[in-house]
Amino acid sequence: MSTLMALSRAIDTLLERLGRIGSxxxxxxxxxxxxDVVTRRFMNIGSTQLQEGEWHLxxxxxxxxxxxxxxxxxHVRIDLVRExxxxxxxxxxELLGCLLLLMPFCIVVGYHATHFAWTSYIRHEVSQSVxxxxxxxxxxAMLPLGIYLLALAGISRIIVSLNTILSSAGSDTTANAGAR
Structure with a gap:
């Protein structure tokens, strides 16, 4: 399990570095x-490139x-019962949520997002604005990248969840044996 935990830490480190770059x-x-606001408001200069740059960033x-x-x-989480x-x-x-919800979501959306980005690349797509x-x-291409990074995060959380379950399983049986 220590090898898997090392993998989880490596994934977390990669995600942290990419998150810092993204920040x-x-x-x-x-x-x-x-x-954009200053030039539009005070100089009556508008720029489509600036607005598109905003949503790109x-x-x-x-x-x-x-x-x-x-x-x-x-992230947003509803913890009414879980806590x-x-x-x-x-x-x-966490384990079941990752396996049954997060990973299937990432697989389906990642597949379609990759196709979406690839089609755009093949067509040499540019802005619709002149x-x-x-x-x-x-x-x-940022959409599939983000989804694949989310899937990596899910893999990391699966490993951590398995480690928690397996490490606490031994302590549960020890505690139950002592209670008898």
Whole structure:
């Protein structure tokens, strides 16, 4: 199990590094939005490229941070029941959620998102706006990347959940034997 836990830590490290890179997009996004607002409001200059740049940076930020958010447990979660359960039962819920919901979701969406990005690349898709940004496939490729990073995060959480279940299984049987 120690090899699998090392794999989990390696995945977490990769996701953290990519999340930090993605967070740099936030700085760019803030700069582009401020520049866009100021030039539109005070200079009556509008730019389609700036607006498209905003959503491109936003996409990079979200997709590179998605897996890290799951690993760090900062994603939206409804914990009405889960928080009242033992660590082992929480691990079971996490394991089943990953296996039955998260991984199938990532497989289906990842497959279709890859096809979506590949089609865009093959067609040399550009912005529909005359003065928009080129290379639309590059931003569309962020969607499957984000989904695959989420799947990696799911694999990491599966490993951690299995470790919790297996390590607490021995302590449960020891505690039950002592109670008899």
């Amino acid at each position: 740099l997009a936030l700085l760019g996004l803030i700069g582009v939005v401020i520049f 936003h996409t990079v930020l979200i997709m590179l941070y998605l897996g890290l958010a799951y690993v760090k447990n900062v 009242r359960l033992s660590e082992r039962k929480q691990a079971w819920i 003065d928009g940004l080129p290379y639309r496939f590059a931003i569309k």
